[in-house]
Amino acid sequence: MKYIGMDAHSKNSYFVVLSRNGKVIRREKVTTQEDTILEFVGSVTGPKKLSYEEGVMSQWLYILLKDEVDELIVCQPPKSKGAKNDWLDAAEIADLLRVNRLKSVFHSDDVLINLRVLISGYDDLLQEIIRSKNRYKALYREAGIPTKGEDIYEDQEMLLQLSTEQRQLVGSSLYDQLQLLELHKQKYVKQLDQNVQSYKPVKLLRGIPGIGTIRANHVVAVMVTPYRFTRKGNLVAYSRLTKHGRMSDGKLYGRKRSLGQPILKDAFRGAALCSLSGKNAFRREYDVQRAKGKSDKEARNKIAKMVAATVLGVWKSGKPYDDNYWEVTRKSNQSCCRHM
Numbered sequence: 001m002k003y004i005g006m007d008a009h010s011k012n013s014y015f016v017v018l019s020r021n022g023k024v025i026r027r028e029k030v031t032t033q034e035d036t037i038l039e040f041v042g043s044v045t046g047p048k049k050l051s052y053e054e055g056v057m058s059q060w061l062y063i064l065l066k067d068e069v070d071e072l073i074v075c076q077p078p079k080s081k082g083a084k085n086d087w088l089d090a091a092e093i094a095d096l097l098r099v100n101r102l103k104s105v106f107h108s109d110d111v112l113i114n115l116r117v118l119i120s121g122y123d124d125l126l127q128e129i130i131r132s133k134n135r136y137k138a139l140y141r142e143a144g145i146p147t148k149g150e151d152i153y154e155d156q157e158m159l160l161q162l163s164t165e166q167r168q169l170v171g172s173s174l175y176d177q178l179q180l181l182e183l184h185k186q187k188y189v190k191q192l193d194q195n196v197q198s199y200k201p202v203k204l205l206r207g208i209p210g211i212g213t214i215r216a217n218h219v220v221a222v223m224v225t226p227y228r229f230t231r232k233g234n235l236v237a238y239s240r241l242t243k244h245g246r247m248s249d250g251k252l253y254g255r256k257r258s259l260g261q262p263i264l265k266d267a268f269r270g271a272a273l274c275s276l277s278g279k280n281a282f283r284r285e286y287d288v289q290r291a292k293g294k295s296d297k298e299a300r301n302k303i304a305k306m307v308a309a310t311v312l313g314v315w316k317s318g319k320p321y322d323d324n325y326w327e328v329t330r331k332s333n334q335s336c337c338r339h340m
Contacts, residue, residue: 005052012029012030012031110224116221125184136152143162208321209321271304272303272306
């Protein structure tokens with residue numbers, strides 16, 4: 001078996017090939033183009049594994065190379081100290097691949113690629129809208145003009161309250177930007193609504209209280225398949241909804257969240273908060289937690305984990321959400337405890 005470490009950049013890519021004993025067999029620098037990369041990988045004969053760091057080009061490289069090697073691993077960037085250059089990075093990845101010490105990052109080439117592109121663009125647009133709103137509102141605050149709620153972003157006549165021609169010019173520019181961004185947002189939302197018919201999992205998950213269409217699109221785009229997670233605890237950890245203890249010699253040195261997807265964290269926490277405004281199993285469980293003396297934050301975190309577990313169960317089963325399921329399960333568990 002040969003182990004190939006790759007350090008990819010927009011202009012050039014660096015390869016280091018190791019034997020199973022860790023000896024450097026080959027080093028080569030190629031331009032980052034499909035033909036040159038495939039030519040080099042194809043020239044490495046025999047069984048081979050290849051790895052490179054997660055980055056902007058990861059998905060493109062994954063689709064390009066997945067059928068060219070015996071095993072392809074997209075890895076989290078290793079933490080290195082001391083000297084650093086492209087050859088050392090490639091050699092370190094190859095060596096970690098050889099001793100099976102890399103932490104892989106999930107990638108796939110399924111039909112959800114376009115959905116992930118759409119979600120990424122939608123989230124970037126939302127961030128740009130937030131930044132533009134903050135700049136626009138700050139223009140009024142620094143002039144001592146009071147603002148209330150969202151009306152400021154819709155009432156163009158407020159621009160007349162700005163005292164100078166220069167402020168009005170800046171304000172008018174920001175106002176026009178906001179209107180254009182909101183127009184593009186509606187186009188994204190329309191496409192996300194259409195995905196309910198295009199992607200069966202989106203249609204399935206949107207029926208869970210608090211999830212809705214937009215969050216369902218986010219969850220499906222990130223999770224890709226529920227079978228990545230053997231149990232609900234794996235999904236909860238991947239969604240960064242829980243902290244793991246850091247122990248050494250029997251002493252706890254704090255807690256830290258595992259690496260995962262903040263998109264899922266936002267989706268499940270947002271769904272938990274939205275679900276509390278209705279009459280459903282999540283709201284009833286929230287009331288139970290509060291009655292037990294749990295704080296609002298603790299109770300909502302419990303509900304977020306409950307939402308994650310529900311998403312996993314509904315998606316795996318392929319059956320629509322049943323609000324009574326949690327009630328039946330909880331009563332069954334309580335009955336079992338009484339007979340123990």
